[in-house]
Amino acid sequence: MNCKVSTSDSFFKAAINITGSKSETNRLLLLQALFPSLTIENISNSDDAGVMQKGLASNETVVDIHHAGTAMRFLTAYFAVQEEREVVLTGSSRMKERPIKILVEALNQLGAQITYEENEGYPPLRISGKQLTKDKVTLPADVSSQYISALLLIAPKLKNGLELTLDGKITSIPYIQMTLALLEEIGVKTVFKENVIKVFPITEEVLPKTLTVESDWSSASYYYSIVALSKTGSQIELSSYKENSLQGDSALATLYKQMGVDTTYKKNSIVLTKVPHEAASIEFDLTKTPDIAQTIAVTCFGLQIPCALSGLHTLKIKETDRLEALKTELTKLGASISVTDKALFLEVSNTLNSHVAIDTYNDHRMAMAFAPLAIKTPIIINDAMVVSKSYPDFWEDLKALGFEVL
Numbered sequence: 158m159n160c161k162v163s164t165s166d167s168f169f170k171a172a173i174n175i176t177g178s179k180s181e182t183n184r185l186l187l188l189q190a191l192f193p194s195l196t197i198e199n200i201s202n203s204d205d206a207g208v209m210q211k212g213l214a215s216n217e218t219v220v221d222i223h224h225a226g227t228a229m230r231f232l233t234a235y236f237a238v239q240e241e242r243e244v245v246l247t248g249s250s251r252m253k254e255r256p257i258k259i260l261v262e263a264l265n266q267l268g269a270q271i272t273y274e275e276n277e278g279y280p281p282l283r284i285s286g287k288q289l290t291k292d293k294v295t296l297p298a299d300v301s302s303q304y305i306s307a308l309l310l311i312a313p314k315l316k317n318g319l320e321l322t323l324d325g326k327i328t329s330i331p332y333i334q335m336t337l338a339l340l341e342e343i344g345v346k347t348v349f350k351e352n353v354i355k356v357f358p359i360t361e362e363v364l365p366k367t368l369t370v371e372s373d374w375s376s377a378s379y380y381y382s383i384v385a386l387s388k389t390g391s392q393i394e395l396s397s398y399k400e401n402s403l404q405g406d407s408a409l410a411t412l413y414k415q416m417g418v419d420t421t422y423k424k425n426s427i428v429l430t431k432v433p434h435e436a437a438s439i440e441f442d443l444t445k446t447p448d449i450a451q452t453i454a455v456t457c458f459g460l461q462i463p464c465a466l467s468g469l470h471t472l473k474i475k476e477t478d479r480l481e482a483l484k485t486e487l488t489k490l491g492a493s494i495s496v497t498d499k500a501l502f503l504e505v506s507n508t509l510n511s512h513v514a515i516d517t518y519n520d521h522r523m524a525m526a527f528a529p530l531a532i533k534t535p536i537i538i539n540d541a542m543v544v545s546k547s548y549p550d551f552w553e554d555l556k557a558l559g560f561e562v563l
């Protein structure tokens with residue numbers, strides 16, 4: 158389904174409740190499978206959380222996680238330690254192009270038995286569950302933090318825990334810290350010092366505990382963009398958020414100051430207000446927050462602020478090659494943009510073409526990042542339901558704000 162998105166008003170006053178973080182949810186679902194005394198609240202209603210739940214509950218021999226990177230990586234580790242069970246873990250055609258060799262090699266070095274069904278280094282995987290015999294492994298940390306989180310999540314169940322040595326510049330580090338923080342919350346002892354992470358085994362039972370997932374900060378980014386592109390004084394309240402978030406994308410509150418968005422924290426929510434203070438140019442290193450790169454690039458284009466975004470080396474192996482996708486789609490709109498394999502540069506073009514149809518490449522964030530431009534000119538989003546990967550209610554919430562979505 159292709160959607161035409163437009164709005165006659167660029168002044169907003171609204172409150173939106175956003176679904177739970179998919180990153181927190183998928184970690185907690187795995188921990189709950191290992192430690193059933195845990196209860197989770199405000200679970201994400203995203204497709205990625207749905208396939209994670211189904212995968213964990215499945216008794217089938219083939220488990221298909223579609224497009225969900227976290228489910229692919231976390232379930233690889235999970236099934237590797239499910240003794241006397243053999244599973245083929247597969248996904249969408251794009252998932253079969255997303256590398257997983259670093260995680261498979263680390264698990265096999267620890268004693269797991271995982272082989273490739275099609276191409277070496279890529280899903281689908283055949284996983285024969287075993288007791289892992291070793292407790293120390295070194296792995297590259299500059300490709301995806303999800304490999305590291307996957308290993309950390311199963312670590313408290315291993316006899317001697319786990320010691321990971323991280324090689325190279327660590328990417329997406331807040332996601333590793335989120336994993337460790339959630340382990341600590343359920344009573345697991347962890348230490349992260351320089352490039353070594355230790356997780357100690359659980360010696361006693363995990364006590365019954367309710368963990369509440371904070372709403373998704375990456376989803377909040379689209380409202381940061383809407384407010385940035387709206388009239389001064391526009392205000393959108395988002396719930397449920399907290400100031401001390403486990404999600405790295407909460408850096409939005411700081412980053413969007415330069416795009417004229419002020420954030421105030423209330424008890425359970427954040428209030429975004431448009432203020433007339435925009436930077437003359439923007440330079441961000443997004444190594445810690447890759448998922449908001451598309452939102453920021455599109456906001457800068459909408460505001461005609463030149464920007465240089467670096468630390469984007471992981472974007473090429475996500476739902477699509479996000480750097481090429483941004484370049485192609487922003488160019489259609491009239492942008493002056495160039496990309497390398499780890500950076501994006503946008504210059505002022507003073508052009509904004511109307512009624513452009515944006516291709517989304519099976520990437521939820523392409524659809525959601527471009528939608529706010531409707532404030533400036535009507536835009537068409539192709540294959541709009543792709544948003545359900547992380548935020549199924551996105552279009553309904555946009556309508557509640559006053560956007561026309563046809």
Ligand SMILES: O=C(O)C1=C[C@@H](OP(=O)(O)O)[C@@H](O)[C@H](O)C1
Binds near residue numbers: 301302328329448
């Ligand atoms: O652990 C997680 O929940 C995630 C880690 C990040 O991936 P990389 O570490 O591969 O950059 C991020 O892009 C993804 O959306 C979610």
Ligand SMILES: C=C(OP(=O)(O)O)C(=O)O
Binds near residue numbers: 228
């Ligand atoms: C990269 C993402 O997800 P994943 O890697 O879990 O598929 C994302 O949600 O932007």
